[in-house]
Amino acid sequence: MNYAMGLAAVLSAAFGLAAPLYAASEPETVAPISINEGEIELATEAEAPAHLNGALPKIWSGWLFRDATTQSMQMDDFENPAMVFVDQGLDLWDQPDGAEGKSCADCHGSIDDSMKGVRAAMPKMSEDGTDLWSLENFVNNCRTTRMGAEAWGWSSAPMESMTLAISMASRGMPVDVAIDGPAQSWWDKGKEIYYSRYGQLQLSCANCHEDHYGDWIRADHLSQGQISGFPVYRLNGAGVVSIHERFFGCVRDTRAEPFAQGSPEFRALELYVSSRGMGLPVEGASVRH
Amino acid sequence: MNINLAPVLAVLTALAGGTAAAAAETPPAATVFEEDGSIAQSLSGAPGDPQAGRQTMEARGLGNCYACHLVEATPDIQFMGDIGPALDGAGSRWSAAQLRGIVADAKHTFPDSMMPSFYKSAGFLRPGEGYTAKPATEPLPPLLTAQQVEDVVSYLLSLK
Numbered sequence: 001m002n003y004a005m006g007l008a009a010v011l012s013a014a015f016g017l018a019a020p021l022y023a024a025s026e027p028e029t030v031a032p033i034s035i036n037e038g039e040i041e042l043a044t045e046a047e048a049p050a051h052l053n054g055a056l057p058k059i060w061s062g063w064l065f066r067d068a069t070t071q072s073m074q075m076d077d078f079e080n081p082a083m084v085f086v087d088q089g090l091d092l093w094d095q096p097d098g099a100e101g102k103s104c105a106d107c108h109g110s111i112d113d114s115m116k117g118v119r120a121a122m123p124k125m126s127e128d129g130t131d132l133w134s135l136e137n138f139v140n141n142c143r144t145t146r147m148g149a150e151a152w153g154w155s156s157a158p159m160e161s162m163t164l165a166i167s168m169a170s171r172g173m174p175v176d177v178a179i180d181g182p183a184q185s186w187w188d189k190g191k192e193i194y195y196s197r198y199g200q201l202q203l204s205c206a207n208c209h210e211d212h213y214g215d216w217i218r219a220d221h222l223s224q225g226q227i228s229g230f231p232v233y234r235l236n237g238a239g240v241v242s243i244h245e246r247f248f249g250c251v252r253d254t255r256a257e258p259f260a261q262g263s264p265e266f267r268a269l270e271l272y273v274s275s276r277g278m279g280l281p282v283e284g285a286s287v288r289h
Numbered sequence: 290m291n292i293n294l295a296p297v298l299a300v301l302t303a304l305a306g307g308t309a310a311a312a313a314e315t316p317p318a319a320t321v322f323e324e325d326g327s328i329a330q331s332l333s334g335a336p337g338d339p340q341a342g343r344q345t346m347e348a349r350g351l352g353n354c355y356a357c358h359l360v361e362a363t364p365d366i367q368f369m370g371d372i373g374p375a376l377d378g379a380g381s382r383w384s385a386a387q388l389r390g391i392v393a394d395a396k397h398t399f400p401d402s403m404m405p406s407f408y409k410s411a412g413f414l415r416p417g418e419g420y421t422a423k424p425a426t427e428p429l430p431p432l433l434t435a436q437q438v439e440d441v442v443s444y445l446l447s448l449k
Binding site: 202215248252 | 403419
């Protein structure tokens with residue numbers, strides 16, 4: 001951003017031109033996502049968390065940067081294409097699986113009560129405190145150690161449906177992840193990755209999502225790359241996309257070799273990106289293009 | 290393709306009695322940037338073709354320049370981005386040597402620029418093989434060949 005301003009200054013000094021500023025642009029409106037005719041209202045703007053040290057003036061939901069048609073699909077639960085997958089997740093919750101013949105519900109009871117706030121605090125330290133776990137790790141830990149079932153693939157259909165259903169139990173709750181204590185070193189690592197310029201195109205997350213949100217890159221309107229809406233339903237591909245799947249795609253598109261989904265690097269990045277969205281509500285079933 | 294042709298061209302030129310240097314190509318690693326980020330000599334040793342340059346700029350697998358830049362003079366190009374400045378008038382703002390430097394590796398002109406380095410083959414973090422997500426081993430073929438850089442420069446020079 002500074003360089004852009006610097007160039008503009010150089011150009012206008014050298015050539016007497018009023019060169020345009022090409023830095024990030026703020027959304028024109030910050031209307032809340034009003035769902036089912038106002039039954040649920042999700043704020044799309046929040047104060048930037050202090051640990052960002054002024055890197056962003058405010059934080060905004062990715063929903064604001066989508067076109068009106070895409071936006072409206074998230075404003076009615078009956079039209080929302082993600083809801084089919086939420087229902088699949090709810091079915092899985094009640095289904096016994098594995099050697100123990102248990103279902104999630106057998107131990108946890110109602111998903112709405114037992115999983116309330118869980119997504120909003122992810123990722124967080126593992127049960128034994130030695131590792132940083134994403135929601136997917138917690139789910140698979142229950143499956144393998146408590147149900148005698150096979151682990152689900154990180155971005156497999158059942159995992160995406162389950163994490164979507166669990167996210168719905170935090171709908172409207174502000175993202176609130178712990179970044180201190182044992183999580184601190186993970187957060188530091190995630191921040192380093194966020195600002196690293198990967199691939200032959202040498203682009204960092206910050207190049208696009210911090211310096212140029214609100215701008216157009218070809219036909220894409222750049223958002224701040226927040227994950228408060230995840231997992232999202234993407235019209236482009238017609239399916240649910242997990243956080244790490246999105247990270248993978250963004251890194252791949254810099255002509256780089258991305259980190260693996262579920263890798264320590266992507267979990268660290270997830271913590272850091274989550275922390276950039278602290279205060280934005282978890283959207284539950286969100287829709288993107 | 291140009292890289293493979295260069296020696297052949299050099300031999301042909303030599304046979305025809307010309308100087309081999311006229312067609313000698315400068316590889317990315319040997320490219321010399323002036324203090325201000327410019328490159329004095331043609332990278333391919335040959336002049337550029339502006340029409341081919343425009344196509345190279347438009348092709349998503351090559352320049353993909355319109356992902357970030359608008360050119361008001363060519364409204365027929367769909368979905369132009371606004372990450373960088375509009376390129377109209379670039380040919381008046383900059384010399385050929387400066388434009389060559391910007392297209393080859395803009396980071397010598399604008400430190401830390403977001404603009405990709407189109408004529409660079411090594412020094413990347415986790416480089417991939419195109420958009421396949423597979424690892425690639427350096428040196429990579431640069432995003433644009435020497436001749437493609439020259440073509441793009443000649444098109445930019447026509448944007449007065």
